[in-house]
Structures are given as C-alpha cells and as structure tokens.
Amino acid sequence: MVRTPATLWSRAASGTFAAASLLALLAWVWRLAIVSDRHDTFWIELTIVATIGGVVALGWLRSPRVAMTAPQIMLLLGAAGMVAGLTYDEHSGGFTALVSLCQAGKEDFLGTLQLHWRLLPAMHLGMIAGGLATVPLLRTLRRGCRRQFCARLAQNLACSAWMIAGMSAGVLGFLQLATWAGGRSPTAMLGGMFAGMVWGMVASVALYRLWFALLAPRLVREEV
Numbered sequence: 001m002v003r004t005p006a007t008l009w010s011r012a013a014s015g016t017f018a019a020a021s022l023l024a025l026l027a028w029v030w031r032l033a034i035v036s037d038r039h040d041t042f043w044i045e046l047t048i049v050a051t052i053g054g055v056v057a058l059g060w061l062r063s064p065r066v067a068m069t070a071p072q073i074m075l076l077l078g079a080a081g082m083v084a085g086l087t088y089d090e091h092s093g094g095f096t097a098l099v100s101l102c103q104a105g106k107e108d109f110l111g112t113l114q115l116h117w118r119l120l121p122a123m124h125l126g127m128i129a130g131g132l133a134t135v136p137l138l139r140t141l142r143r144g145c146r147r148q149f150c151a152r153l154a155q156n157l158a159c160s161a162w163m164i165a166g167m168s169a170g171v172l173g174f175l176q177l178a179t180w181a182g183g184r185s186p187t188a189m190l191g192g193m194f195a196g197m198v199w200g201m202v203a204s205v206a207l208y209r210l211w212f213a214l215l216a217p218r219l220v221r222e223e224v
Helices: 005-030 038-059 070-092 094-104 109-119 121-132 134-141 153-181 186-215
Strands: none
Touching (some): 005 070, 005 186, 038 153, 038 186, 070 094, 070 121, 070 153, 070 186, 094 109, 094 186, 109 153
C-alpha cells in the first residue's frame, strides 16, 4: 500500500493520541507509588520510554487506512479498565500485600502470574472487561468489523491473555533490573506492569499478522 501524506498524518495523529492517553492513565497509576528518590524517577522515565516505544511499534504493525485501529482502541480501553481495577485493589489491600511480597521474595513467571491474579483480581477483570468492550463498540462504529482484529471474541480474549502475560513478564524484568540497581520499589513494579501490558499487545498483534501472512496473505489487507 502506498503511504500518502494523509495516511502518514493519520497514523502519526492516532499514535500520538494513543500515547498521550496511555501516559495519562500511567500518571494515575503513579499515585499508588511514592516517588521519593532518583531511583523512582528513573523507573518513571524508563516506563514512559517503554510505553511510547510500544505505541510506535503497534502503529507500524497495522494498516494506515483508519485513524484509530482495533488494537489501539482495545489497548486504551483495557488500560482504562486495568487502572480502575488497580485502584479498587489498592483500597482493598491487595496492592500493598503484593508490594511486600515482591520486595521480599523472588518469583518465577508462573508464580508471579498466580500471585497477581490472587492479590489484584479487580485489575485483571477490569482490563479484560475494558478489552471486551471493544467488540460491541467496533461492530457498532464500523461496517464489516466482524473480521477485524479484536472485534471477534476469541481474538479479543487471546489478546487479553497476552497483555496479562506481558504484565507479569514486565514486573519480573523491571524488578530484576531494580535488584541490580540496588533495591526494589513499588515504582519499578508498577512500571513493569504497565509497560508489559503495552508490549503484550504488541506481541499479540505481531503474531496475529504473522499468522495471516503465512496462511492467508490476502486477509492481511482486510484487517485494521
């Protein structure tokens, strides 16, 4: 497909909006952490860079024919649900308990995934609910959207699973970096969680495109 100035501008505008929206949600997440020293500032900066990088990668994985794509909309709605659920989990004590356990122990991926589900259930359910809202929304706003990414239930749930896996992987990665840097902190944990969610979406879209590129190249042109 030829990329005209109009399509490039549409891509840049939608990517900017998606990045700005995610950073606004991230700013709400940061209120759960105490930013008190240079280490915390570093994790904030790293998370911002990782989030923007994920949005850029997501933008180059999709067609430029529409302003906001299904993956971008699902990511924003899923992030909104995640932040709302995490706020509830904070008030119920789950977030505080998770911070204590993450600072004290060393978990593997499956252990971290189970721990997050047990202590932050509202966060996960909120993210899944936000992502599922994409299905009726896109089918209402766009004709022929039943074939598009995240507009079908099975694809949507698979994408949510990747975002959940990405959150746990992100936490493990950031906490390992924090250990090498001299100490774990809630800021590092939250940063890894948020950045991991974004890159989980990127991984899901990349695999989706690879699957159709290998099995049905013509269908790639029909996706959002």
